[in-house]
Amino acid sequence: MDEIQSLLGGFAVALTFKNLLFMFAGIVLGVLIGVLPGLGGANGVAILLPLTFSMAQTPGGTTSAIILLSCIYWGALFGGAITSILFNIPGEPWSVATTFDGHPMAQKGQAGEALTASFTASFFGALVAVIMITFVSPIVAQFALAFGPPEYFSVYLLTFCAFIGMSKEPPFKTLASMMLGFLLASVGTDTVTGTLRFNFGSTLLLNGFNFLVAVIGLFGIGEILLTLEEGLAFRGRSARINTRVVLETWKELPRYWMTAIRSSVIGCFMGVVPGGATPASFMSYGMARRFSKDGARFGEGKMEGVVAPEVANNAAGTSALLPMLTLGVPGSPTAAVLLGGLMIWGLQPGPLLFVEQKDFVWGLIASMYLGNIAGLIVVLTCVPLFAAILRTPFSVIAPIIVVICAIGAYTVNNAIFDVWMMVVFGVAGWALKKLVYPLAPLVLALVLGDQAEASFRQSMIMSQGDLTILFSKGLVGSMTTLALVLLIWPLLMWTIRRIRGD
Amino acid sequence: MSGGSEERPALRVRGAEIIVSLVFLALGAIVLYESVRIGVRWGAEGPQTGYFPFYIAILVCAASALNLVQALLIRPETNRAFVEVGQLRTVLTVLVPTAIFAALVAWTGIYAAALLYVAFFMRRLGRYVWWKVATVSAGTVAVLFLLFEVWFLVPLPKGPLERLLGIG
Numbered sequence: 001m002d003e004i005q006s007l008l009g010g011f012a013v014a015l016t017f018k019n020l021l022f023m024f025a026g027i028v029l030g031v032l033i034g035v036l037p038g039l040g041g042a043n044g045v046a047i048l049l050p051l052t053f054s055m056a057q058t059p060g061g062t063t064s065a066i067i068l069l070s071c072i073y074w075g076a077l078f079g080g081a082i083t084s085i086l087f088n089i090p091g092e093p094w095s096v097a098t099t100f101d102g103h104p105m106a107q108k109g110q111a112g113e114a115l116t117a118s119f120t121a122s123f124f125g126a127l128v129a130v131i132m133i134t135f136v137s138p139i140v141a142q143f144a145l146a147f148g149p150p151e152y153f154s155v156y157l158l159t160f161c162a163f164i165g166m167s168k169e170p171p172f173k174t175l176a177s178m179m180l181g182f183l184l185a186s187v188g189t190d191t192v193t194g195t196l197r198f199n200f201g202s203t204l205l206l207n208g209f210n211f212l213v214a215v216i217g218l219f220g221i222g223e224i225l226l227t228l229e230e231g232l233a234f235r236g237r238s239a240r241i242n243t244r245v246v247l248e249t250w251k252e253l254p255r256y257w258m259t260a261i262r263s264s265v266i267g268c269f270m271g272v273v274p275g276g277a278t279p280a281s282f283m284s285y286g287m288a289r290r291f292s293k294d295g296a297r298f299g300e301g302k303m304e305g306v307v308a309p310e311v312a313n314n315a316a317g318t319s320a321l322l323p324m325l326t327l328g329v330p331g332s333p334t335a336a337v338l339l340g341g342l343m344i345w346g347l348q349p350g351p352l353l354f355v356e357q358k359d360f361v362w363g364l365i366a367s368m369y370l371g372n373i374a375g376l377i378v379v380l381t382c383v384p385l386f387a388a389i390l391r392t393p394f395s396v397i398a399p400i401i402v403v404i405c406a407i408g409a410y411t412v413n414n415a416i417f418d419v420w421m422m423v424v425f426g427v428a429g430w431a432l433k434k435l436v437y438p439l440a441p442l443v444l445a446l447v448l449g450d451q452a453e454a455s456f457r458q459s460m461i462m463s464q465g466d467l468t469i470l471f472s473k474g475l476v477g478s479m480t481t482l483a484l485v486l487l488i489w490p491l492l493m494w495t496i497r498r499i500r501g502d
Numbered sequence: 503m504s505g506g507s508e509e510r511p512a513l514r515v516r517g518a519e520i521i522v523s524l525v526f527l528a529l530g531a532i533v534l535y536e537s538v539r540i541g542v543r544w545g546a547e548g549p550q551t552g553y554f555p556f557y558i559a560i561l562v563c564a565a566s567a568l569n570l571v572q573a574l575l576i577r578p579e580t581n582r583a584f585v586e587v588g589q590l591r592t593v594l595t596v597l598v599p600t601a602i603f604a605a606l607v608a609w610t611g612i613y614a615a616a617l618l619y620v621a622f623f624m625r626r627l628g629r630y631v632w633w634k635v636a637t638v639s640a641g642t643v644a645v646l647f648l649l650f651e652v653w654f655l656v657p658l659p660k661g662p663l664e665r666l667l668g669i670g
Contacts (some may be wrong), residue, residue: 051654172572175564176526179558183533186555197551198536221600228596229589395628400642402600403616407606407646411656416608423604428596432586435519453554460549 004137009364013063013404019363022068025191027378033384035083039401041317041334043220045069046212047408049265049341059371060500063363069341069362070321071371073334074126076364077317078379081310082117082386084148086111094277094313097285100296100374101305109347112245117303118310120253123262123376127312128264129318133325137354137365144351149458150469152327154479156452157470158486159160159329160271160441165486167280171440177432178441184209187447191459204417210445212412214341215333218439219420220405222429224398227330230301241357246380249303256307259288262501263308267315271331274323320369326351329448333440337446407485508591511583518584519573523566530562538587599623617643 030277033044052065085102105114140248147155164174185196188208191454199205263284265345270280288308289295298305321338322333328349330336332418341350354361379386409422432439463469471477536561537552543548567662585593599622606615620639624630628640 050656054655059609084546141616170569170572172568176562176569177525179565180526180529182530183555183562186533190551193547193551195540195551197532197540198555200536205528225593226599228592229585233667236510268586393628395624396638398596399623401619402603403612403642403646405615406604407612407650407658410607410612411650414657416659417608419604423597423601426600430593431522435515435522437522456554457549460553464542465549465554 003138004130005030006138006358006362007134007366009254009359010203010364011370013359013363014067014366019367020374021063022064022368023071024378025440026068027075027078027371027375028073028382030077030130031082031375031379031382031386032075032389033072033391034076034079034399035232036401040080040219040223040405041073042332042337043405043408044076045072045334045337045341046412047404048072049212049337049344050129050408050411052341053344054303060182060280061219062072062345062347065341065345066338066360066364067367067371069338070367071374073317073338074368074371074375075378077314077332078119078375079386080124080313081122081306082115083385083390084388085118085306087390093377094281094317095309096278097281097309097313098306099264099329100285100309101300101302104259104299104301105141105303105306108242112242113249113303114301114306115255116246116249116380117306118192119376120250121263121307121310122255123372124260124312125267125314125316126318126368126372126375128311129315130266132319133322133368137322139321141351141354143306144327145355147327147351149455149462150472150476151479152455153452154483155327155471155475156410156455157272158479158483159323159446159448161483161487162451163438163441163444163488166273166279167438167441168272168279171490173435173437174441175406177437177439178445181442181445182449182452183366184214185211185446191450192454204415204427207413207415209421209446210418211443212337212411213418213421214425215337215443215454216405216409216448217442218429218432219333220408221402221422221426222362222433222439224401225430226433227394228398235300240262241464252303253307256304259284259292259308260288260311262291263311264315269310269318269455270312271319273331277313277316277320277332281313285309288430307332320470324349324355327363328451330444333443336444340447378422508586508588510587511585512586512587512590514581515584516573516581517574519576521568523570523573526566527570530559530566534559534563558662595627596623599626603630607659609661611659611664613647613658614661615665616646 028204029048030041030044033039033041039047048069052068055068056062056065064261073128081102083089084095085106088099088103102114102118105111162179163178164171185208187205189206190195190197196206204312242471266287267277267280270283271277285305285308286303289298292298292302292304294302310370317332317334320335322331323336324330324339328339330339339349347360405422406419409418410416412418429439459469463472469476470480504630533555537556541550542552542556562642599619603619604614606618617639620642621635624635625632650658
């Protein structure tokens with residue numbers, strides 16, 4: 001059991017006083033981010049990324065930096081549920097499904113039970129995903145060591161086709177927003193030949209569009225505009241969690257073991273394949289309702305209806321790190337931001353990470369276990385505090401968030417132009433979100449654009465422009481085929497429905 | 503129509519869809535034109551610079567053309583409001599100051615701009631009394647300064663005010 005050995009080594013790396021401190025700091029910040037409107041996992045991590053630049057220079061600093069950032073992510077995954085349950089406002093898109101039964105529970109005076117159930121479920125989902133990462137990622141990494149450009153391109157193709165096939169949004173809108181991401185990624189320097197392109201003589205566009213700026217604008221400013229529009233009434237339920245409520249809820253939870261297992265499988269799958277946490281939570285809520293004995297009473301405040309989406313979204317959010325670590329292909333926007341961080345610190349994500357940066361990888365994996373335990377402790381004890389922060393009037397909190405977003409956008413490249421771009425992306429995010437254009441594929445395409453292009457062009461050079469190289473060997477061929485099946489999936493489903501005549 | 507003028511749609515979904523797909527189409531067309539100009543064929547060492555973006559631009563144009571057609575097919579009875587007048591006003595009261603704030607950063611640096619922005623927001627939208635406005639905005643700026651410049655050593659843009667105070 002090499003993995004156990006490596007994992008123990010990882011615990012030795014992660015369990016220093018400094019790293020534990022970062023872990024708790026990250027969780028608290030993360031929950032805060034998850035609770036505040038306009039700040040989410042992706043842009044929260046993006047804003048705090050610059051703070052780690054100097055930290056990563058010190059020996060062992062990259063491990064501390066990734067622990068801080070990934071714990072912010074876990075915190076945000078936990079925290080999204082607080083606003084959903086108490087205020088019926090999902091703090092994160094992936095906690096929308098939690099509002100269906102969570103808020104009715106709070107209205108019945110069971111806010112404490114709902115929160116405990118959701119936190120415990122989140123913890124369970126994350127734990128399953130971390131265990132999967134521990135044992136599956138070394139195998140995937142081993143496997144991926146032999147990857148050449150065609151294999152990589154087929155992985156990217158699979159990633160992007162999965163978005164079109166799996167997302168709930170209209171397929172052509174998904175395609176348009178994804179391709180816009182690729183377009184924006186191609187501006188600036190051509191990474192293969194080093195020549196400039198699409199900057200139209202402007203020096204401001206020399207560096208192209210940075211995805212961190214896009215993330216901050218699209219998700220941060222865009223979200224604030226949306227929140228404003230829907231009115232600012234934060235009229236929530238108060239909640240206090242005491243030991244009695246926690247223990248009683250824990251006694252009830254084992255009854256939903258089947259839901260928990262089903263949801264964690266859905267979550268892990270949707271996280272690895274970049275479907276993402278949001279569809280995973282909806283899917284498992286739907287499945288739980290279908291399979292539950294009293295599925296008809298879902299929506300009236302059933303604890304099972306809180307457990308299902310929360311297990312799934314944390315499992316998906318966590319397992320999105322698997323492809324990021326092993327292949328350098330993130331499964332979610334937040335994982336993409338973490339990937340961006342790794343690259344800025346000078347680490348090359350991908351299979352070699354498992355060989356060359358053992359301490360880093362296993363330190364991170366160990367910190368996932370510890371971080372989620374820390375997360376559970378923090379959220380169970382600090383709910384009243386976070387709920388109080390939510391009662392801060394929007395007219396105070398919103399400008400502060402915008403200022404923090406602006407600082408985050410500026411520090412990416414020390415460019416004021418990026419602050420302006422952030423505002424532009426903010427307006428775009430507001431409009432696109434209202435017209436159900438998905439934003440996650442745009443961000444992922446922006447992150448992976450250069451690498452996808454490089455691997456495609458290298459494959460073409462290898463084959464002298466022959467596209468059949470993508471079907472040449474067993475592995476490449478099957479991945480490309482799978483990608484194409486996923487791509488035409490919506491069309492297939494539509495045809496089947498047409499033939500059946502409903 | 504029972505709703506007042508505030509609930510009147512400022513823009514309907516069909517119009518918004520058309521605008522967005524036209525923007526996509528325009529961006530795609532620009533890149534398409536430019537990639538043809540810089541070369542989409544094979545050079546001496548393989549594909550030229552415009553090779554990959556060319557196909558991406560074609561996909562953008564195709565997808566947004568389809569979205570445009572779908573938008574044109576939206577029937578009047580299903581044409582919901584994209585944004586109501588009142589909503590648009592709220593959004594603009596935030597967006598305009600935010601844009602001014604972003605423009606101001608280039609000139610005054612981030613701290614002075616943030617001070618003005620937070621103060622404006624609280625006074626105008628929150629209608630707070632002046633001493634609260636002053637405390638919160640100054641406090642925010644002070645915390646940000648300590649956090650970035652002092653603790654994490656991340657220099658942020660500064661302007662004439664900081665130079666005057668001798669910390670620029």
